[in-house]
Amino acid sequence: MLATLRRIVQEVNAARDLEQALSIIVTRVKQAIKVDVCTVYLFDPTRDAFLLMATDGLNPQAIGRVFLARGEGLVGVVGKTEEPLNLDDAPADPRYRFVAETGEAYYHGFLGVPIIHHRKVMGVLVARQHDKRRFHDDEVAFLLTIAAQLSGAIAVAAANGGIQGFSSDQEGGELRPIVGLPGAPGIGFGTAVVIYPPADLGAIPDRRVSDVEGEVSVFRAALEAARNDIRILEQRMGDSLAVEDRALFNAYTLMLSSPSLENQTVERIRAGNWAPGALRDTIAEHTRIFDQMEDPYLRERAEDVRDVGRRILARLENVPQDQRQYPERTVLVGDEITASMLAEVPLDRLAGVVAVRGSGSSHVAILARSLGIPAVVGLSELSVGRMDGRELIVDGDSGTLHISPPDRVREEYLLLAQEEQRLAAGLAELRDLPAITPDGIRIPLYANAGLLSDINPSLHHGAEGIGLYRTEFPFMIRNRFPSEEEQRQLYRQVLEAYAPLPVTVRTLDVGGDKMLPYFPIHEENPFLGWRGIRITLDHPEIFSGQLRAILRASIGLDNLRLLLPMISNVSEVDESLRIIRRIHQELHDQGEAVAMPQIGIMIEVPSAIYQIDTLAPRVDFLSIGTNDLTQYMLAVDRNNARVASLYDSLHPAVLRAMMQVVVTAQRCGRAVGVCGEMAGDPASALLLLGMGVSNLSASVPSLPRVKWVIHNFSIARARDILDEVLAMEDTRSIRRHLDGILQQAGLGSLVRSGR
Numbered sequence: 001m002l003a004t005l006r007r008i009v010q011e012v013n014a015a016r017d018l019e020q021a022l023s024i025i026v027t028r029v030k031q032a033i034k035v036d037v038c039t040v041y042l043f044d045p046t047r048d049a050f051l052l053m054a055t056d057g058l059n060p061q062a063i064g065r066v067f068l069a070r071g072e073g074l075v076g077v078v079g080k081t082e083e084p085l086n087l088d089d090a091p092a093d094p095r096y097r098f099v100a101e102t103g104e105a106y107y108h109g110f111l112g113v114p115i116i117h118h119r120k121v122m123g124v125l126v127a128r129q130h131d132k133r134r135f136h137d138d139e140v141a142f143l144l145t146i147a148a149q150l151s152g153a154i155a156v157a158a159a160n161g162g163i164q165g166f167s168s169d170q171e172g173g174e175l176r177p178i179v180g181l182p183g184a185p186g187i188g189f190g191t192a193v194v195i196y197p198p199a200d201l202g203a204i205p206d207r208r209v210s211d212v213e214g215e216v217s218v219f220r221a222a223l224e225a226a227r228n229d230i231r232i233l234e235q236r237m238g239d240s241l242a243v244e245d246r247a248l249f250n251a252y253t254l255m256l257s258s259p260s261l262e263n264q265t266v267e268r269i270r271a272g273n274w275a276p277g278a279l280r281d282t283i284a285e286h287t288r289i290f291d292q293m294e295d296p297y298l299r300e301r302a303e304d305v306r307d308v309g310r311r312i313l314a315r316l317e318n319v320p321q322d323q324r325q326y327p328e329r330t331v332l333v334g335d336e337i338t339a340s341m342l343a344e345v346p347l348d349r350l351a352g353v354v355a356v357r358g359s360g361s362s363h364v365a366i367l368a369r370s371l372g373i374p375a376v377v378g379l380s381e382l383s384v385g386r387m388d389g390r391e392l393i394v395d396g397d398s399g400t401l402h403i404s405p406p407d408r409v410r411e412e413y414l415l416l417a418q419e420e421q422r423l424a425a426g427l428a429e430l431r432d433l434p435a436i437t438p439d440g441i442r443i444p445l446y447a448n449a450g451l452l453s454d455i456n457p458s459l460h461h462g463a464e465g466i467g468l469y470r471t472e473f474p475f476m477i478r479n480r481f482p483s484e485e486e487q488r489q490l491y492r493q494v495l496e497a498y499a500p501l502p503v504t505v506r507t508l509d510v511g512g513d514k515m516l517p518y519f520p521i522h523e524e525n526p527f528l529g530w531r532g533i534r535i536t537l538d539h540p541e542i543f544s545g546q547l548r549a550i551l552r553a554s555i556g557l558d559n560l561r562l563l564l565p566m567i568s569n570v571s572e573v574d575e576s577l578r579i580i581r582r583i584h585q586e587l588h589d590q591g592e593a594v595a596m597p598q599i600g601i602m603i604e605v606p607s608a609i610y611q612i613d614t615l616a617p618r619v620d621f622l623s624i625g626t627n628d629l630t631q632y633m634l635a636v637d638r639n640n641a642r643v644a645s646l647y648d649s650l651h652p653a654v655l656r657a658m659m660q661v662v663v664t665a666q667r668c669g670r671a672v673g674v675c676g677e678m679a680g681d682p683a684s685a686l687l688l689l690g691m692g693v694s695n696l697s698a699s700v701p702s703l704p705r706v707k708w709v710i711h712n713f714s715i716a717r718a719r720d721i722l723d724e725v726l727a728m729e730d731t732r733s734i735r736r737h738l739d740g741i742l743q744q745a746g747l748g749s750l751v752r753s754g755r
Contacts, residue, residue: 004032009149022054030056033139037128041075043121050079050124059103066101073097078112078124085112088134109133113143117151178382181359181399183375184368187417188352188394190329192387195341199313201283207274216266219275222315227256233343255308276316283309307338331392335384337364352394354401356382376401431462435707439714445707446697465501467697468675469494472510487549499557505550508536509565532566537575547583551594560597563623568605573618604628609657616668626676630654648731649678662691682709683738689715690722712745
C-alpha cells in the first residue's frame with residue numbers, strides 16, 4: 001500500500017492543474033482498494049455545501065452540478081463531523097440520501113474521509129461498493145493519507161479560483177482572500193501584472209568551451225552590461241527615494257563589482273566550463289550559506305545575489321529588455337520580486353506589490369515602504385500563473401490579498417483607504433511631539449535598527465533614540481570578521497547621528513539561525529543552540545574586540561547603552577560584566593577617555609523570568625524581547641506556516657510572564673523596556689502601559705501609531721484594561737477586547753493598521 005501511495009503522490013504532484021490531480025486520485029484510489037466508485041466533493045463556502053468535483057464510476061456529467069449541504073447525506077455528515085464514516089450498508093443509514101443525478105445505483109459499502117487543511121474542511125473523499133462491505137482499517141488509513149496529501153493543493157486552488165472554474169454558474173464568483181505577511185502599509189487597488197525573472201540559472205547545463213579567453217571576454221562584457229542596467233534603474237528611482245534607501249541599489253552595484261564574483265567565475269571558465277555554467281556555480285556558492293539561515297532578513301539576501309546572477313545571465317543570453325505596457329494602476333505580482341524588478345515599473349503607475357515569497361525584511365518590502373506603495377508578501381497559497389490581468393486589492397496593513405473582489409468588498413476598502421489618509425494626516429501632526437499620556441507620564445519611544453539606512457527614517461518618524469541596534473549585520477556581509485577599527489567607525493556613525501539621544505547597542509547575536517559565512521555553525525535545532533551571549537563568551541577574543549570598538553566609538557558622546565542578548569543564567573551576566581569592566585579599564589589605562597555605559601540584559605528566555613530578582617540588581621536596565629520570548633514560551637516557530645497561527649504575544653501565558661518580569665524588576669529598582677514587535681502593536685501597547693514598562697522600541701513605521709495610543713490613554717485606564725485582560729483565558733478574546741476598546745476611543749483605524 002505504501003508503494004501505491006507513493007506512486008499516486010508522484011502523479012498528483014506532476015499534474016498540470018487541480019482538475020487533472022483530482023482525476024488521477026479517483027482513478028488510482030478506485031484501482032488501489034478495488035471499489036466500484038471513487039469520488040471527491042469539495043466545499044463551496046458561497047453555498048455552504050459540498051460540490052461533486054471528480055468521479056470514477058458515476059455520471060461524469062454530474063461534476064460541478066451536484067451539491068450536498070453541510071450535514072446533508074453521508075457526504076455532508078463526514079464534512080460536518082470532520083471524521084471518517086465507514087458503513088457496510090449505506091442505504092440503511094437514516095442519513096443516507098439517494099442522488100439520481102449522479103446515475104448511481106444503490107451502493108452499499110461506503111467510506112468517506114474528510115479533506116482538512118489547517119483545521120478547515122476542504123472536502124470529502126469517498127469510496128463506494130455495490131456489495132455490502134466494511135472497509136479495513138488499513139484502507140481507512142490509506143484514504144486519510146491521500147486526503148491529507150490532497151488538502152494543500154485544494155487550498156491553493158480555492159484561493160486562486162480553481163474550484164469555481166468547475167462550475168458553470170460559479171464563474172465570476174467571489175474568491176476567498178489570501179492571507180500572507182504585511183510588506184508595506186496601505187491599501188492598493190489595481191490590475192495584476194505578473195513578472196518573471198529574465199533568465200533561469202537553474203536550467204543552465206555544463207558545456208565545454210574551446211576558446212577560453214573569448215568566453216572570459218563575453219562574461220566580462222555581460223557583467224559590465226548588467227552593471228549599467230542597475231545604474232539606469234538607480235537613476236530612474238533616484239528622485240523618489242531617500243539617500244539611505246538608494247543604498248539598496250548600491251548593494252547591487254557592490255555585488256556586481258565584487259572581485260570574488262568576477263574572479264571565481266573566470267576561474268571556472270578557465271577550468272573548462274562555459275560562462276553561463278561557471279556563473280551558475282559561482283552564484284550557487286555565494287547563496288548556499290544564506291539559504292540555510294532561519295533569519296528572514298539574512299535568508300532573503302540570497303535572493304539579491306540570485307537576482308544579480310540572473311541579470312548577468314540575461315546579458316549572456318542576449319535576452320531582450322522588457323518592453324511591456326503597464327496599466328494605469330499596476331499591481332506587480334511574482335514568485336519573488338526583487339528591488340530591480342520593482343524599479344522597472346513606472347512609479348506613477350505602481351499601485352501595489354504582491355510576492356509569493358519574502359518577508360517584511362526583503363529589499364522590495366523596504367523599497368515599497370519608502371515609496372509608500374502597499375505590499376503583501378509571503379503568499380504561499382497564491383498561484384501566480386492565474387493572476388495576470390485580474391483585479392486585485394492589496395491590503396498591506398493586514399497582509400491580505402483580495403482577488404477579483406465583489407462590489408461590497410471594493411466599497412468597504414475604498415472607505416478604509418479614506419480612513420488611512422485621515423490617520424496618516426493625524427499621525428504626521430504627532431511626529432515631533434513627545435509621547436506623554438493624558439495623566440502626564442512620558443513613555444520614550446525608540447526605534448529598532450540594524451543598518452545605517454535605518455537612521456534617517458527613524459528620526460523622521462519621531463524616534464527618541466535607538467532602543468535596539470543590532471550589530472550582527474556588519475559581521476554577516478563580510479567574508480571575515482570586521483576589524484576593531486571598522487566596527488568603531490560604524491558604531492560612531494550611529495551614536496553621532498542620535499547624540500544626545502540614547503542608543504542601545506546589542507552585542508553580537510549570531511549563531512544558529514544567523515550564520516557567518518566564515519564561521520559556520522551546523523546544529524539540529526538552531527533556536528536552542530549555540531547563539532547570542534553563549535558564542536561571545538566562548539570566544540572572548542571576538543567579544544573583547546567588539547566591546548573595545550563600541551566603547552571607543554562612544555567617547556565624548558555619552559549616549560551609549562550596552563545590551564547583552566540571550567541571557568539564561570546569572571553566570572553569563574557575571575562573566576560578561578567582568579569582561580566589560582576589564583576592557584573599560586584597559587582603554588582607560590591606554591589614555592582613552594571612555595565612560596562606563598549603562599548595561600542591560602535581554603529577557604527572551606523563559607529561565608530568565610524566574611531569576612529576575614537575582615539578575616536585575618546586577619545590571620542597570622532590562623529589555624524584554626517579545627519575539628523570542630513568545631516563541632520560547634509557546635514552543636512555536638513563527639516562520640513555520642503550519643504553526644504560525646499559534647504565535648501571538650497576547651497569549652495569556654506571555655502576558656503573565658511579562659507582568660512578572662516588570663513587577664520583580666521594579667521591586668529591585670530597575671527599569672524595563674520592550675523591544676519586540678509587541679511594542680509596535682497599538683493594542684498591545686495598551687497593556688504595556690498598564691504593566692508599567694519604562695520605554696518601547698519598535699520598527700519605524702509603528703512609532704506614530706503607538707504614540708497616538710499613548711496620547712489617548714492614561715496610565716490608570718491602561719491598568720484597568722490590563723486587569724480585565726489578565727482575567728481572560730484565550731488570545732482571541734483578548735484581541736477582540738482590545739480592538740473594541742480602541743474603537744470605542746475613536747481609534748478604530750489603529751485596529752487594522754497596527755497589525
